[in-house]
Amino acid sequence: MLTSVLGKKIGMTQVFDSTGNVVPVTAIDAKNLYVIQIKSKSKDGYVAVQLGVLRDKYQDKDYSDVWLKNKASYFSDIKEVEIEGDVVDFKPGQRIGLNNVALQEGQTVSVSGKTIGFGFQGVVKRWHFSGGPKSHGSKFHRRPGAISHMRTQGEVIKGKRLPGHKGNKNFTVRGLILVKIDSERGYLLVKGAVPGKSNSLVLVRRQGK
Secondary structure, eight states: OBSEEEEEEEEEEEEEOTTSOEEEEEEEEOOSEEEEEEEOHHHHSSOEEEEEEEOGGGTTSOOOTHHHHSHHHHEEEEEEEOBSSOGGGOOTTOEEOGGGBOOOTTOEEEEEEEOOOOEEEOHHHHHOOOOSOOSTTOSOTTOOOOOSOSOSSOOOOTTOOOSEEESOOEEEEEEEEEEEEETTTTEEEEESOOSSOTTOEEEEEEOOO
16 A cells, blocks of 8 residues: 555635534545556665656556656656555556555645745745835835844855745645545545645655554
8 A cells, every 4th residue: 555645736625524614625636646667675675656647638548558668758747655565566557546545534644745936036025024114215125134244254144034036845734634535536635725836746645654
């Protein structure tokens, strides 16, 4: 069984729990996954399975061994995931469903993804600085302010919050609850928000044992 699964973030919606309360959830599409390589202890020194997300234009096609010979053309994303048990349960070209994943409804999971990129931003948007006075005569406005000690070399302390690239970084949110697993349609509902924009790749990993 896989301890984690790849998927594409569809977006956010809401569902009702058993008591009638509204639960905000993120829908994750976890279908169209194929085993494209197997890592064994004897050959590679560790046990894992390499999964590939099939590109949209091939979703209606039948599997072919050609897919494994040219992975980049047929799979949009490739990632290794850990397994529990023996690798003999998996074989190259096998289609992975949610019944192959060791996840259960109500379980605590962590979701990893790449945050939305905002390009180069100043300190007000990047670090939420309040900025200076907006009145006439002020020349401070949205500037970062003093960035160094009173030294002739003018050294800047490492880690100082300055303008730069915002977002587009790998990020993991822990402690989320897996609300629903739909094995037939191949999607997951996770309580709360997860990193990334719609249609971005995320990794849902079982948290704890």
